[in-house]
Amino acid sequence: MFYSTVTDREDMFCPVDGSIMITASHLPYNRNGFKFFTSSGGLGKADISNILSRAADIYARLSNESVQASADSSSIKKVPFMDEYASSLVEAVRKGAGGLERPLEGFHIIVDAGNGAGGFFLGKVLVPLGASTSGSQFLEPDGMFPNHIPNPEDKEAMAAVKKAVLDNGADLGIIFDTDVDRAAAVDSNGNEMNRNGLIALIAAIILAEHPGTTIVTDSVTSDGLTDFIENKLGGKHHRFKRGYKNVIDEGIRLNSVGQECHLAIETSGHGALKENLWLDDGAYLMVKLLIKMAAAKAAGEGIGSKVLTDLIQDLQEAEVSAEIRLKIDQNHSDLGSGSFRDYGERILKHLESVTDSDPNLKKAPVNYEGVRVSAHGGWFLLRLSLHDPVLPLNIEGPSKAAVQKIAGVVHSVVKDYKALDLKALEKYL
Numbered sequence: 127m128f129y130s131t132v133t134d135r136e137d138m139f140c141p142v143d144g145s146i147m148i149t150a151s152h153l154p155y156n157r158n159g160f161k162f163f164t165s166s167g168g169l170g171k172a173d174i175s176n177i178l179s180r181a182a183d184i185y186a187r188l189s190n191e192s193v194q195a196s197a198d199s200s201s202i203k204k205v206p207f208m209d210e211y212a213s214s215l216v217e218a219v220r221k222g223a224g225g226l227e228r229p230l231e232g233f234h235i236i237v238d239a240g241n242g243a244g245g246f247f248l249g250k251v252l253v254p255l256g257a258s259t260s261g262s263q264f265l266e267p268d269g270m271f272p273n274h275i276p277n278p279e280d281k282e283a284m285a286a287v288k289k290a291v292l293d294n295g296a297d298l299g300i301i302f303d304t305d306v307d308r309a310a311a312v313d314s315n316g317n318e319m320n321r322n323g324l325i326a327l328i329a330a331i332i333l334a335e336h337p338g339t340t341i342v343t344d345s346v347t348s349d350g351l352t353d354f355i356e357n358k359l360g361g362k363h364h365r366f367k368r369g370y371k372n373v374i375d376e377g378i379r380l381n382s383v384g385q386e387c388h389l390a391i392e393t394s395g396h397g398a399l400k401e402n403l404w405l406d407d408g409a410y411l412m413v414k415l416l417i418k419m420a421a422a423k424a425a426g427e428g429i430g431s432k433v434l435t436d437l438i439q440d441l442q443e444a445e446v447s448a449e450i451r452l453k454i455d456q457n458h459s460d461l462g463s464g465s466f467r468d469y470g471e472r473i474l475k476h477l478e479s480v481t482d483s484d485p486n487l488k489k490a491p492v493n494y495e496g497v498r499v500s501a502h503g504g505w506f507l508l509r510l511s512l513h514d515p516v517l518p519l520n521i522e523g524p525s526k527a528a529v530q531k532i533a534g535v536v537h538s539v540v541k542d543y544k545a546l547d548l549k550a551l552e553k554y555l
């Protein structure tokens with residue numbers, strides 16, 4: 127939708143002043159919402175609240191006649207804008223591969239759209255570029271998600287695309303979330319390139335194009351990723367907050383204060399590039415991978431996804447990682463008169479003071495969200511969820527025993543907070 131605000135196509139009435147997308151993303155079908163775009167990008171909370179309250183105001187004053195008049199469909203024009211968008215992706219790959227018409231000829235690439243909106247990528251992008259796509263799956267949109275949830279962070283979803291790649295002997299698997307603002311990939315050996323792996327991969331591509339640039343990520347990224355970006359790729363890792371909008375806005379802000387940044391990306395798979403007008407567009411992220419593969423083939427380096435796998439071979443991933451979501455019971459008397467946010471903040475403050483007084487716990491020197499600590503050869507981050515009454519806890523460690531010890535550290539600090547549901551954490555003790 128965003129591209130309709132920046133595309134010059136008079137026959138399609140573009141550029142439009144604004145566009146609206148209705149989507150529940152990977153959430154259940156009854157949790158639809160609106161995304162609003164102008165040529166400056168996706169709108170944030172303040173603008174959206176403003177629009178909604180003005181809309182409510184107008185609606186309250188509507189007469190029956192004006193409702194009928196607004197239903198007059200003669201002023202509504204339908205245009206096949208998806209074709210325009212998809213062909214811009216096709217052109218980007220052709221250009222990146224030196225102008226070849228069918229630069230993916232000989233590649234076997236599988237798409238798993240998880241019954242979201244990403245099925246178009248097969249017929250409108252991969253096929254015109256010459257790729258074979260047999261074994262692709264779940265291409266028909268169905269908001270009940272009968273196969274798996276379209277979410278590149280979801281284990282079942284990643285297992286499904288991995289299986290399809292291995293069963294079909296494909297070169298690459300691509301998975302999108304429902305509304306295609308997120309994506310991930312699987313190489314020909316079934317290695318998952320999502321979360322830290324996807325960030326590392328896109329960072330490697332971007333840092334080759336813009337040496338030394340800053341990569342903004344969300345807060346739950348690994349220490350191994352920082353090491354990879356800074357020591358292997360020569361970039362700067364700016365680990366910021368969770369939330370794709372936070373990450374993107376931070377990338378834009380850094381540029382505005384003179385710190386060059388070309389990529390802002392979350393472990394969730396939302397990734398935005400400066401060259402793509404800072405839109406978190408999962409299809410464009412995948413286009414960057416396709417260009418890399420097509421260019422390698424054009425340079426005589428053969429077919430396959432090895433060129434991608436090789437880019438991240440030095441990324442050290444932790445042996446064990448876990449995300450444990452601790453629910454706060456909002457009705458519990460332990461909250462007193464405060465909100466769940468106040469309660470969560472209280473817990474984080476307590477955790478911080480315990481960390482400060484324990485020489486075995488090392489607080490991250492720079493941290494923008496929650497409490498991030500190195501301990502027992504690994505690390506943990508406890509923070510407040512962006513939307514829910516939950517304290518998500520991320521832990522990574524070199525072994526199960528280390529993760530257990532780290533979980534124990536957190537447990538000993540939070541165990542007396544009666545409104546916190548510790549069942550999920552206790553499984554790790």
Ligand SMILES: O=P(O)(O)OC[C@H]1O[C@H](O)[C@H](O)[C@@H](O)[C@@H]1O
Nearest residue numbers: 368369370394510511512513518
């Ligand atoms: O804070 P959490 O509960 O983990 O949720 C955080 C997530 O919320 C939404 O899904 C946003 O789209 C993501 O960008 C964000 O990462």
